[in-house]
Amino acid sequence: MSLPPFPEGSFVWCAFPQREHPARPGPGEHIAYTLGISGTADFTALVAYTSSQPWPEPTRPPGVFVFDQPAAAGLGQARAFVMDLRRLAAVPVTPAWFPRLGQPGGGVLGHMPKHRQRQYLDIAEQLLTRRPDLIERLGPLWPGQSRR
Numbered sequence: 001m002s003l004p005p006f007p008e009g010s011f012v013w014c015a016f017p018q019r020e021h022p023a024r025p026g027p028g029e030h031i032a033y034t035l036g037i038s039g040t041a042d043f044t045a046l047v048a049y050t051s052s053q054p055w056p057e058p059t060r061p062p063g064v065f066v067f068d069q070p071a072a073a074g075l076g077q078a079r080a081f082v083m084d085l086r087r088l089a090a091v092p093v094t095p096a097w098f099p100r101l102g103q104p105g106g107g108v109l110g111h112m113p114k115h116r117q118r119q120y121l122d123i124a125e126q127l128l129t130r131r132p133d134l135i136e137r138l139g140p141l142w143p144g145q146s147r148r
Helices: 069-074 114-130
Strands: 010-014 032-036 045-053 066-067 081-092 110-112 136-138
Touching: 010 045, 032 081, 032 114, 045 114, 081 114
Parallel strands: 081 136
Antiparallel strands: 010 032, 010 110, 032 045, 045 081, 066 081
């Protein structure tokens, strides 16, 4: 049994999939938050979308979290960002999806503290079970997902 190349709770460079091609790696690198990793040799990562674009409205829907610059810096990020737990991707942990895997540090930019990892994972699980209509499921590894 091997260990995954980066731990759960990592902010990592990812070829996050686009809505137009949800089962293919996106065209560029994007920072994603790793909610979970499963597998023993061929790993699957469940990652959440992040964006450095400010949230445009004063209120946020369930699953959207804003991190100001000081909070972002504490998580290894250079800029303030938004994490959207409604936009999730289940993807293989391969260089196609994580282009910096073979580089020093493996593309990891920072980590969420353990107690907050559990908090965000719980929120994502609640959204998936109680409000599945809010979740955008991207990536090729969701059960029953078509490979477009």
